[in-house]
Structures are given as structure tokens and as C-alpha cells.
Amino acid sequence: VQLVESGGGSVQAGGSLRLSCAASGFTYSGSTMGWFRQTPGKEREGVATINADDGNTAYADSVKGRFTISRDNAKKRLFLDMNSLKPEDTAMYYCAQSRYSGWGYGPFSTKSFVSWGQGTQVTVS
Numbered sequence: 001v002q003l004v005e006s007g008g009g010s011v012q013a014g015g016s017l018r019l020s021c022a023a024s025g026f027t028y029s030g031s032t033m034g035w036f037r038q039t040p041g042k043e044r045e046g047v048a049t050i051n052a053d054d055g056n057t058a059y060a061d062s063v064k065g066r067f068t069i070s071r072d073n074a075k076k077r078l079f080l081d082m083n084s085l086k087p088e089d090t091a092m093y094y095c096a097q098s099r100y101s102g103w104g105y106g107p108f109s110t111k112s113f114v115s116w117g118q119g120t121q122v123t124v125s
Helices: none
Strands: 002-006 009-011 017-024 033-038 045-050 057-059 067-072 077-082 091-098 113-116 120-124
Touching: 002 091, 017 033, 017 091, 017 120, 033 067, 033 077, 033 113, 045 067, 045 077, 057 067
Parallel strands: 009 120
Antiparallel strands: 002 017, 017 077, 033 045, 033 091, 045 057, 067 077, 091 113, 091 120
């Protein structure tokens, strides 16, 4: 399994970024996928996930209305469109693969997610 994130960078508050994740080594269309983020000294938190079974999405309350997760099964890509960025969105963002096609233990349960990318840094000032 390989997950490679890209698209991070530095942006001013109110700006936008699009994160991408290129996936390989597993049946991408059959895996629920997600974006998580982490800042130093804090636990990794779920940002957005997208269900493989029905395309339903889930978002952390802190990003609802600002972030949009999407997937391209043909190209094995996962995306996160981030708008109206805030300084508190600053974090390392990780792409993750769930072992389930549905929600498993829940849309943000790390018990469900078995593979992780190396991360891409997002800094909002």
C-alpha cells in the first residue's frame, strides 16, 4: 500500500488549498478513505472521510462548510478542497485508507484506518 499526499503549503487566512492523495497497492474503490491532521503534542484528529459503499461523507465540526472531500476511483485519487482557511487549520495532513468499505468502527475511528501517507504540511498565517 502506498499513499502519497501533495498540495500542502503556506497560505494566508481566508485562502484556499487543494490536497491530493495518490493511492496504489490495494483495491482503492473498495476502501473508505479519509483525511486526518495532527499538530505537535496533540492527537491525530479526523478531518473528513468518504465512504466507499455509498459515497457518503463525514466532516469534523470544525471544518464543515469549508472543506470538501472527494475521490476519483478511476485515477485512485483522494482530494480535500480547503476554503476559508484559518490559522487553527495549520497541521500536518495525512491521507488514510480504511480496511472497510463502509464506516467500520466509525468515520473517524483510527481502528478502521490501517494505512497512512507521510503527510503534507499546511500552514495558515
